[in-house]
Amino acid sequence: MQIYTVEAALLVFLILITACIIYCQDILSCVMIYSAFSFCAVLLYLMMGSPDVAFTEVVVGTVSTIFYVIALKKIDRWCK
Amino acid sequence: MKEPFGGYLLNIAFRLLVPFTVVYSVYVLILGESSPGGGFQAGVVLSFGIVLGRLIMGEDCKLFNIKTKNTLVIAGVGTFIYSLAGWLTLFGGGKFLDYSFLPFAAEHANELHALGILMIETGVTICVMMTILNIMDAVVKRSDDDGSAE
Numbered sequence: 727m728q729i730y731t732v733e734a735a736l737l738v739f740l741i742l743i744t745a746c747i748i749y750c751q752d753i754l755s756c757v758m759i760y761s762a763f764s765f766c767a768v769l770l771y772l773m774m775g776s777p778d779v780a781f782t783e784v785v786v787g788t789v790s791t792i793f794y795v796i797a798l799k800k801i802d803r804w805c806k
Numbered sequence: 807m808k809e810p811f812g813g814y815l816l817n818i819a820f821r822l823l824v825p826f827t828v829v830y831s832v833y834v835l836i837l838g839e840s841s842p843g844g845g846f847q848a849g850v851v852l853s854f855g856i857v858l859g860r861l862i863m864g865e866d867c868k869l870f871n872i873k874t875k876n877t878l879v880i881a882g883v884g885t886f887i888y889s890l891a892g893w894l895t896l897f898g899g900g901k902f903l904d905y906s907f908l909p910f911a912a913e914h915a916n917e918l919h920a921l922g923i924l925m926i927e928t929g930v931t932i933c934v935m936m937t938i939l940n941i942m943d944a945v946v947k948r949s950d951d952d953g954s955a956e
Contacts, residue, residue, distance in 0.1 A: 777842040778842040778843070778844075780842075781842050781843060785846075785847050785850040785851065788850075788854075789857075792857060792861070793941070793942065796861070796945055797945055
């Protein structure tokens with residue numbers, strides 16, 4: 727029963743993080759919050775019993791965060 | 807990257823972390839057939855060393871200095887290794903990627919299966935690593951040459 731509680735909490739976290747990404751005005755903050763989304767997705771995949779998908783999600787989340795930060799380094803950071 | 811991110815702390819952390827990531831990627835590649843992991847993950851983890859080196863040390867990093875032209879060529883070599891495993895089984899008398907017909911000496915068919923899977927995953931590792939470096943080169947070069955969106 728407790729495992730379902732944790733899983734439900736993680737799903738609620740996913741929805742909250744997505745709402746934060748939508749309403750956030752700063753692009754760099756969006757990238758960082760997106761990495762938090764990736765982390766919650768990794769925990770969910772582990773609970774659903776697929777460590778292979780979780781490992782792939784870890785790797786892809788890290789690489790995409792690095793690429794976003796590289797792309798954001800030269801452009802203007804704030805939205806209008 | 808012409809302007810590095812680096813500072814004192816990041817340089818030290820880079821020197822400590824990168825050897826462990828390289829060894830861990832080889833571990834993921836070798837044990838990928840019986841546990842979580844595999845060619846894609848090993849390639850991405852292996853490319854972390856070069857990506858972090860270019861981010862932290864900038865243009866001065868001569869440690870893994872791979873040019874953009876060479877990344878495409880080496881990615882093609884990785885794909886060639888993958889297809890070579892398939893063609894070897896064809897020449898051995900079986901179907902494409904049928905590992906039991908690999909022309910190597912082995913006592914059981916399981917050893918041939920492990921060898922074939924290791925071969926194609928090595929090819930996937932090389933291809934993924936070089937493709938990620940190529941994407942990073944494309945992003946960095948565009949933002950450096952055009953002077954960004956200003």
